[in-house]
Amino acid sequence: MSHFIRNAWYVAATSDEINTSQPLGRTICNIQIAFYRDSKQQIQAVEDFCPHRGAPLSLGYVEGDNLVCGYHGLQMGADGKTRSMPSQRVENFPCIKPVPVVERYGFIWIWPGDKDAADDSLIPVLEWALDPKWAYGGGIYYIKCDYRLMIDNLMDLTHETYVHASSIGQKEIDETPVKTTMENGQVVTSRFMENILPPPFWQNGLSANDLPTDQPVDRWQICRFDLPSHVMIEVGVAMAGKGGYHAPADQKASSIVVDFITPETDGTMWYFWGMARNFKADDNALTASIQEGQGKIFAEDLEILERQQQNLNRFPDRQLLKLDIDAGGVQARRMIERTMKKEQPSTANGAA
Amino acid sequence: MSHFIRNAWYVAATSDEINTSQPLGRTICNIQIAFYRDSKQQIQAVEDFCPHRGAPLSLGYVEGDNLVCGYHGLQMGADGKTRSMPSQRVENFPCIKPVPVVERYGFIWIWPGDKDAADDSLIPVLEWALDPKWAYGGGIYYIKCDYRLMIDNLMDLTHETYVHASSIGQKEIDETPVKTTMENGQVVTSRFMENILPPPFWQNGLSANDLPTDQPVDRWQICRFDLPSHVMIEVGVAMAGKGGYHAPADQKASSIVVDFITPETDGTMWYFWGMARNFKADDNALTASIQEGQGKIFAEDLEILERQQQNLNRFPDRQLLKLDIDAGGVQARRMIERTMKKEQPSTANGAA
């Protein structure tokens, strides 16, 4: 049984993964999809299944606005209707499903559910992606676990003390209580640490911001979960006593950890991770250096999540604990389940 | 459920795969078989299962006319009866199944079905294999797909335009209609293209035959499917207007593409491919060069067939199209199914 919402926008790829000639085959929410760019460079997405003999269309190539099957030359339109095939009349060929797709903010977004409900105004607004004062760097990981384990992971940053001990972790994280609230349809888990020493990652951040690295700081982490499964985390440090989160820009280093968590199948996921920052936005070397550092840190989560998943599969009947630090993940899962229930046609009325 | 005929000869190996000392273990039509050469160099085949403790006999060695199990020294005869075992009386040991096997034309043929029906006059006659004016080169591929996908592939050469664009493919193939007929128990799909330029593979063929490579030619492809699953394809080009398929020998280059398609299991297959030609038969370097070229071309089919199979597994309920170009494969599958039905004892009469 699947545990994800279908009527929602998911990040399926980054813009630069889909070039102008070669289609990309990728599974999102159990749907095999062929992505390509048409003659106007617009992204198109259809089921990755040629109606002729079932070959994956993503093994073919693009011609004009169509995807050409690499087996026998069937030309598929972006609407899922066959346009042509050598020496064939194609009017009555069966259609395949076009998948609503939008390119925005450097990401490719797809809507796995009801096509008519796909409203692109529902794509979250990423202000940092539009503002030239911000820079962004990120990457993709493929992880063999239920995507909800990643939501739990990101909504409880206590794990940084243990999993990321040498970079962003520090003892004060798991000694400081968190607060979980609902704000405007988001689950928000926040933690504020005062008068502590900055860990190595933030020493670099302060240094890049021309601030001292050996002085006490105030540190914050504000995790915001949105449906269907995005987590944006405001993180930063300010020189101690300067106002913390609200300190003036020249007294702090801060950024937004960007996490788009996309189910591939029921037990596997795509992880689009990145960091958006509003200091030294033009410094490409700094962007690359942060990206490399973050890539290494987030790779530390991969093994623990995959091994956790294997363990849960072995012990399917055990109840996990739901502590205060887990409240963010628990609330996020509840939001998902409530929304999933609304998506399903009611089947509970009537006799068995 | 298996979809292959059992009472028929299949190619199981090439002669040179089975040397004089080491047995070969290979699964054909879901039967695990140990092949070996006896003291007269004659090929023998028995189930690959030692009746003592179940070890594969193919891990052992040959002694005289017997196969010696490499675990405890049981000696198995080619008739499936244990000949001896150190310090044991073997008269009452259970038998294993001997598998009817014939070596002919450089191939090892086996009959997976009813032993008493195994008549070696039913092995197809390969005239080119007996005639010194012909040369042959070929190879083996292992492919993770239902063997019938390969029949479809070979009975519809339209795919050459797309899959083999740089060697034997050309646009005129998929612009020229095919004709599918039944002739003497064979399914025959033929295509004749007139006054076209020869593709790279045939430029080489013309050149090897001392003919010009930049002149228009007439090209033909005649695919012949035989039970249980062999496809022989007459292919060639003649200088345009010289009679095409019927042109005199010095005006054409032609050959026979040889395809023995053998199920390993329900979802995997062995592909014995090769080419027989009747020009420059003594030129071993040419044979090797054609073999290398053909090997590369046929390797291009592997990925598409395996990915097609994966896609069909994901979408098990979708009907595939049966176009005119697919008629050869469709007819071949029907012949297989009709023959399979006759093989099964009728079970439809009587009450449930």
Add this chain to the structure above:
Amino acid sequence: MSHFIRNAWYVAATSDEINTSQPLGRTICNIQIAFYRDSKQQIQAVEDFCPHRGAPLSLGYVEGDNLVCGYHGLQMGADGKTRSMPSQRVENFPCIKPVPVVERYGFIWIWPGDKDAADDSLIPVLEWALDPKWAYGGGIYYIKCDYRLMIDNLMDLTHETYVHASSIGQKEIDETPVKTTMENGQVVTSRFMENILPPPFWQNGLSANDLPTDQPVDRWQICRFDLPSHVMIEVGVAMAGKGGYHAPADQKASSIVVDFITPETDGTMWYFWGMARNFKADDNALTASIQEGQGKIFAEDLEILERQQQNLNRFPDRQLLKLDIDAGGVQARRMIERTMKKEQPSTANGAA
């Protein structure tokens, strides 16, 4: 269905596999276990499952007497009770199962069954491990087969003639009858060969013992199976006519082949193999040389056992033969089954 005894001591690891800092995760008899050394270097073993979110505890680290989960810092005690977790009250956390564990003779022994029945006086006494006149060398192999195939293998050394032809095998082994008896709760299979030439492995043994290598010897093999699945084999050669097994020490070379056979899951196993000898016990180079030789010999069994298992899976309905040479394995399996039956609560009384 599992086919092993649960209330018994199994070898789970060697002492040197578990160092002082890093836990070891290993599955024994279908139980995922985290092993570690506490502050007194004593071995502890608990289920490899953190009660917080299910991460494997073996990915964490040791702190004092506890195992710290590498995900969120929960501290697990050796009794399966959570000791602490940052900012949490842990009194009511669910427990995990502690696994009875003992370190003895250089091995780690675990008891997968009823904890209260775990009596360490039931660990077999290994006299050679306590006596400085003996030396030991060994290793571990992981094998994808039912552990009982290894018992069969070791209780019938006829296979040496075939599987180990170049080292310890010789024709006289399978020409000499074996005798299988029950002695003090052990299954004992013995074979005595008189006046034969020593095979290469024993030529080395004689040579190490300053005895001639080209003279006839008397050779013996006495295999002793003990529950749950240990096989100790007394092996050796004596100069012919000097008393064989009972010859004086300066006329023979002998040793004990040590085999602890431990199920990992129903279809996989850990094989702890080694050799204990009572000559030149101080010669570490000889120990290393014998260990290397034995490692190569025992690796020859791996392929045949894994392929035998695959074959048995393919032919699940075939009965295997039970010859005189198989009597040791047959008796050992019967002892296991009788003991397993006693372990299960009787369910046969009463109506369905």
